[in-house]
Amino acid sequence: MNKKLKILLLEDDTILAQTMVQILEQENYDVTLVGDGEEVMEYTYENKYDLYLFDVNVPLLDGMETLRLLREAEDTTPTFFITAKIDIKSTLKGFDYGCDDYIKKPFEIDELLARIQATLKRRNPVIKYGNITFDLLESRVLKDDVEVSLGSVEKEIFSLLIRNIGMTVNKSTFFDYMNKPSEPALRVLISKLKKVLDVNISNIKGIGYKLEKL
Structure with a gap:
């Protein structure tokens, strides 16, 4: 893959975030890391991304509420929620807000990369x-x-x-x-x-x- 696709990563766990950034950049993705939902709103106002990876439980504005606001603003960027706990109610709520997939912590990095590529391929015809x-x-x-x-x-x-x-x-x-x-x-x-x-x-x-x- 020569063209660098842009990913906005919302993750407040410093160690996990740094690990994900390193791995994604090794796969030739251009990654922007933010720590809370309000930062997401600032970055998406000025930049366009190919994929959002949002931790659900983050400060100020959680991942789900962040995505809800983005979808209301007609931002259709494919989005994965990253969370340690997946229950039916939360899952349905996330899909209702417009997420494309869930990644449950802890996750296998190969699975994450495979899902990212499959999603981007569908969205980048x-x-x-x-x-x-x-x-x-x-x-x-x-x-x-x-x-x-x-x-x-x-x-x-x-x-x-x-x-x-x-x-x-x-x-x-x-x-x-x-x-x-x-x-x-x-x-x-x-x-x-x-x-x-x-x-x-x-x-x-x-x-x-x-x-x-x-």
Whole structure:
């Protein structure tokens, strides 16, 4: 997996949290750790994540109430509850609030990773654009069913474009994924994508770029 998928981890057990962050980062996930539900609300206001892992019993705003508020705000990000105690009433309540799965403590890390990948694969479908196919989870770009050799940054840039077909992506958003961001460097990346993939990417002067609708 080349593309780093973003996970927001809500866990106030310091030792468990650090262990989970280390393991998830080894699996190439980009993990943000927070310790209470109010922090979740702050981070999700400014950032978009691919998955939420929420401990239920945390300070200030518990995991379930946090998810309820996110769902009310039309945040559909897949969410796992992590909890030491799973009873029928709590389980039904969690699913009613919109969680996708439960992980019971203590858990096997292989099981967690398998469930994460299965859930993300369902939520990150293959996107087709003419003769181009982009598998977002595996970060594979194919042209006429043949895999195209692109660098990791080039794939990130194209991922932003293909997930926003017909919409302008701001230059600053591209810069977040570049090692040495600059407008000339971005122009070079866009130029290569246009040449290698033979796609119509428009330069919206002073703002950014967009992949035109077919």
